[in-house]
Amino acid sequence: MFTGIDEVDWASLRHAYGSAEDVPQLLRGLASADPAEREIALDGMYGAVHHQGDVYDSTLACIPFLFTLVGSRAVEERGGVVELLVSIGQDGEDREGASDTYAMACTAVRAGAEVFSRLTGDPDPEVRRAAAGALVRFLDEPARVLGLLRQRITVERDDRVLLALTESLGVLARRHPGYAAEAVDLLTARSAPPFGPALRLAALGQLAGCAPERLPADLVTTVVRLLRDRSERPPGRPQEPDRPETDTLVGHLRRLRPSDEEGSQLLRTLHSALDDRVSDRIALLVGQLDSPASTDRVNAVWMSPGLMREWRADYREPVALIGAQLAAPQDRLREPALALLEGLFELAAPAADHLAALVDSRPDLWVRQWERGAPTLGDPVKALARSGDARAVPVLGEVLEGRVVPNDLGHVITHLGPAATPLAPALRRRLGEIPLDSPETYDRAAPLLSALAALADAESVPEVLRLLLGVPDGLRLRESVVESAVRALESFGAGSCAAAPALRGLLDTGSAVAAVAAAGALWSVEGDAAAVLPVLVRELTSGGGQGRRAAEPLGRLGAAARTALPELIRMTGSHELWERMAAACAVWRISRDPEPAVPVLRAAWAQNPHTRVPIATCVAELGPEGALLHDLLCTELTARRRHQAALGGYGSHDIHADEQLLRVCREAVGGV
Template structure:
């Protein structure tokens, strides 16, 4: 297995953390008889040699030895090594576009592809399952590949391997469209009786992605019936529980797998393939969420996040069904439902009643304690408050009266609007009790100030000034505390007039822009703030120039002296700087013609700019008409605006709903 390993100058090769001299030990560890040693070695391969999918010269040097390992039946856990080889070779469908070291890695894995052909009939079912997709990805002999898949489908008896072979057929169709007919015929046959429900769902998922015209008319009803049939037949999850756990990344990932990983993958594949068939996906989710099997329902809850985060639709029914899971005794299902609902904000309103029931009945879930760091609001209470439901207010008052205030309480308050007003006295009391010389002054302040800012509480001004003027220079995160205090005063506006001297005193420090913004809100004196903003506009960093432009936009025509500094920024290489400058020019001059092209290009280039641009269009009233096509097109789009920017964040749905609200305002819809 390791012939020639000592002839490689590993010390001269590199991986993610430097010299690759430790790689021979990892390779030998993969063949160890000790489970923990094998898991540790695989950790090392993914963590260093193939770190986050990267390919190094040491990665390439490992490929022959990895092939040697998978070819020896006495080596345990070879399936994991086959999966590693697939990943190194660029297993994704788009891997043909790889270049450089990645292309070399793919070539190296392709050179050994005949090994995968042999492994497709290996005695180990896990190896056969991993090899099924590897053959399709790396063997450039379509006729041989299709023949092998057909042969294995006829003789295979392991359900998991059959599913992998079915996935392989779908991949074959996408990779070899000119030879797809026979593979599609096989998939179509597998999607109907007498095949079992799991295999039929798998085949339907592949057909949805590559030949939707072959799907049954009643796709949703068919899949829901198959899912329930499968659940009735599904045995208890075997045995990884009988294997010793290891404190490794591999071990932790194994423990985090869904209790029905196979079912989760089947339905996720189908949902992904259905893509913009949103009505079908909602119907499918509702079918999953009403399954008698709690495992199916739990899979559906997690699966719903992709639909909610990517597509705008009427999600009332699936959200209500997710809310219905909150009354279940199974912690895993309830916790999944809470997590999903908390990220939906107002869209979780159909689940508000069961959320309130859970909050009322479980005070132990009001606050979440962490091993390290500040406690935070518990998921059920946070989710209820984020819907804007006033029933959260009395509970938050009890939390606020406790010994420790959750660190995120101030951020959550803003979603309750005026309903949270009764909490203001308690927040003021907390603010007054913050000892300015305490080492945790920043933690306490950054919890209370955002709440008072959201509440626009006029009576908190003395307390905010006490903190602003008294916090020690050496205090940790002092700048953040000052910035929050200044924003709070600005949110209060003219009622914070006694803060004017303090705000003027900050016009020459790092918080100058925030102070100028607040000062404008409090007293509306352009002469006091323009010199500061002009200075930052021409001499600050890109971030500060953008911030200054945003404040100048608020000044409107009073900021006309800033136009010579703003106009060059509309040609900046930074899209956010261009956007802020263009919005400022428009709101100062009232003439959109000079910045229309800038705003149009920014809207298309970076979807994150759209809320800012739509806000500018709304603020300009009838003068915004030349750009009304932008919010109109946004409102007509079914896809959420951040989907194309890659990745997902916990506030994506909230941000998208805010954008839609501003777009409606821009078009006069309120």
């Protein structure tokens, strides 16, 4: 089976962690009679030889041996090895601009694809299931592939293999339009009785992706009914065998996967294929969330974030139903529901009653203790406060009185607005208790400062000054502590007049960050352009990377900053996008001349959606004079996709940032 393996100079090859001399042991482990050893070996292949989808020279060297393994019926659990081969070949196929190594991997898997045709009839159903997907992706004979799939789908009796064959028919229809008609006919037939609900759901999901015109008019009603039927039927196949409890990523992912992994996959496929049919997807979620089967509701909760992060819509009904899951006794329902609601911020308001009930009934969830690291605010309290619900205020007050205040509490308070004003005295006291020379000073102080800034609590000036003047040189993140304190003083405006001498003292300390922040704060406190303009112009022209920071307060100075215009106009041609954008906003606000600014802002808006919130804010502050960019704002307000949806990945504040953008756009356009 491993003929020639010792003739490969593995030590000269590489994988994710260096020399590939350990790869022969991994390959032999895949053929072991011990299931734990097989799992550890497969985990090692994914962890090193195919780390995060990467392909190395050692990956290429493994491919012939992997094919030998999957072709031998003496090897147990070959389905996982087939999936590894598919991943190696498909990563090379799917990556744009992939290196020669990826292309060679794809070519090598294609060259061995004849094996997959034989494996579609293997006695092991897990091998047949994996082979179906491999066959359609790597055997470059679509007519033959279609014939094999047609033959197998009529004789197969294992439910999971039937689902894989159904998915493969959809893949073939999308990859080979010339052969799509028969594949679509097979899918259409299997989307209707007498076939079972799982197979019908799988066929509908594939039709949605390759032939949406063949979907039933009552798609959502049909899907919800099939989900109910499926949840009421016992599994049509034996349960999976017990697996070894290994300390591997493969084992960890197996333990984390949904209890109804099959249903989850069926729904992911359908939601993905429906794409911009948002109203249908919302109706489908509502049907799932209203199901008597907890597995359907769990799957709906897990499906919701992908939809809500990408599309703008009215989510009040599904959000309220997600809130209702908080009363479920199962952690597997409550925890993902909380994770979603926490990331919805103001859009979680329809679930606020359920959140408040959970907060009231479970004080043990107010603060989350971690095995390592500082405690954080509990998810129910955080979600309730982020939604803007004032019922979070008394609870946050009790947490503030506790022995340890979670570091993220201050950031959460900023979402409560004036309702959080009663918390100001406790926030001031806690700020005054922070040691000035601790490595955790910044981590503890910055959130409290942001909360006091949001409340514009001028009474906290003494505590803020204590930090500003008392943090010793050399402390970890000292400059960030100073900047956070200065930003708080700036938010107090004239209420920080007692801090003016301290702010002036920062203008020439040698720290550009502190100088720019202090200049902006001093302008807010005293409105004395003569004191701050020279500092801002100095940092604007210093070339130390502070130009973008200095541009914002210069814009607030307005006409008083006209002497900075030549340098700001020059900066609108910077190679750095954010610097160009900040300079253009400042030029427009100072000169009231749109000509140098508008082209730069239009280009930035199109180039990077992250710039849209500050640009829209600038346009709103300009009032009627900002009308030259109102077309951008109006187009944004009618767009269905969230402004960052196409960037790939996601962040915990993406939905909140998008709602903020919409709010600013409405204010700017509605104010004219």
